[in-house]
Amino acid sequence: MVLCGNSCGIKTINFLVNLEIPEEKVVSCWTFSFQSPLTKTKKLIGDEGMSFSNAFVASPLCCPSRASILTGKYPHNHRVLNNTLEGNCSSQAWQKSEESHTFPALLHSYAGYQTFFAGKYLNQYGHADAGGVEHVPPGWNSWIGLERNSKYYNYTLSVNGKPQKHGADYSKDYLTDVLANVSLDFLQYKSNYQPFFMMVSTPAPHSPWTAAPQYQNCFNTTKAPRDPNFNIHGKNKHWLIRQAKTPMTNSSVQFLDDAFRNRWRTLLSVDDLVEKIVKRLEVRGELDNTYVFFTSDNGYHTGQFSLPLDKRQLYEFDIKVPLMVRGPNIKPNQTSRLAVANIDLGPTILDIAGYNVSKTQMDGMSFLPIMEGRMNSSSWRTDILVEYEGEGRNVSDPACPLLGPGVSECFPDCVCEDSYNNTYACVRIVAPSANLQYCEFDDNEVFVEVYNVTADPFQLTNIAKTIDQEVLEKMNHRLMMLQSCSGQSCRTPGVYDIRYNFDPRHMFTGHGWRLSRMRQRMK
DSSP: OEEEEOBTTBOEEEEEEESSOOOOOOSOOGGGTTSOTTHHHIIIIITTSEEETTEEOSSSSHHHHHHHHHHOOOHHHHOOOSSSTTTTTTOHHHHHHTGGGSHHHHHHHHSOOEEEEEEOOOTTTTOGGGTGGGOOOTTOSEEEEESSSOOSSSOEEEETTEEEEOOSOHHHHOHHHHHHHHHHHHHHHSOSSSOEEEEEEEOTTSTTOOOOGGGTTTTTTOOOOOOTTBTOOOTTSOHHHHTSOSSOOHHHHHHHHHHHHHHHHHHHHHHHHHHHHHHHHHHTTOGGGEEEEEEESOOOEESBTTOOEEOOOSSHHHHBOOEEEEOTTOOSSEEEOSOEEGGGHHHHHHHHTTOOGGGSOOSOOOOHHHHTTOOOTTTSOOEEEEEEOOOOOSSOOTTOGGGOSSEEEETTTTOEEEETTOOEEEEEEEETTEEEEEEEESSTTOOEEEEETTTOTTOOOOOTTTSOHHHHHHHHHHHHHHHTOOGGGGGSOOTTSTTOOOOGGGOOSSSOOOTHHHHHHHO
16 A cells, blocks of 8 residues: 655655455454455545556566566566565665665655555565665665565564564464554654655465454355366467466365465455555545555466466466555546556656656656546557566476476476566557557567457467567567667557557567566676
């Protein structure tokens, strides 16, 4: 949740980042049986403002996506490749090159905001080789950061650089509730004479999917969605998708259904958190002057194309996220179909604060004009870049010795969710005349996947071999352009923009792009 609040006539912001969402407490939960777990969030934020039906992430993995939120940059520019320290996740190199230029740091240093962070930051935050929990990223007045990755109990928080250990007592330690309480404390004791920015980052619904006691029996009959792409073979797709076992075993289906239920159960506490914060703003008379954002760092799949559960893939279920915003001059009950990305969050929030985004090196653009009704599809961007660097193990997984090295996340039933050559880049096009996705893999095949998302919303049919060759060449060219873009060049007209100019002479030799640029920049 991102909150930009407006105190004494100055715009302020509240922002909530929720993990892995594919688009008052009660003891009994029968009322939730057939509903979404975020009903209060939708009512308090979405219904009171604007929802974005085409919100995407620049990379469908925690740390690269969070780095994109903070910097407003694509992964090839912020250079966070994966969730490891070696992949630049919260590394000393990240701290030296990017951390002082994040949008919260700019809000604090140049726009005079009092800033507050609570929750999960980057997966390797608190690592001994990255400064430990004593390291407090620049730009935060109040810092309550989770050490390392997602937990609900038995974790350590960095409270302004000092470790605070928590145990397994629900009343004192359940992390989602702890984050709610420290957020309410900040709102109670902050200065009323400065604008404020809050970023509340709940690990829920990330694994280990530990629900609060009062919600552990909710959604008992709920199952993962049985969409047309559930538990079917991914024909004409990259080899990693084709290797999934179809149909899934009964144990795999049971496993993913249990995970889906548990994820929803954890979100009920997030729903409570949102309600508490919004109600506190209302009681303080600050709600009408506060922008409230709700979004996620990536999507998640549960059984699509027979992949049991994870993220990392190029499909809509992993790259599309919820995004809802309420605030001054945003009319209620609106839905925008324009393409926005997590690289746009920083520029938008800086724009709200009155900071000149053109002074930054951010790749994204402010969607504040969209929310205020000052921009339509003819003047907004028509495409975004999605890029992902695959990960694999150097040795075979002992539980799956027949698979050999080079793959990872092979659970359950030795179905692998990732590999070294699951490295790809995509152009996701959302335009009045086209709704397409074009992707290329950095593998021996330079495998290509193309989808007409309007005609085929579940991405069942790869049309790479049947689409018009000229369109294919234009999208290939656009992909290469975006992969080498920086700042303003990332916001140039796309293939289906009337301002687009395609010159075949500018085509690179060969058919493929080179995602290895990202690797080279890390050296």
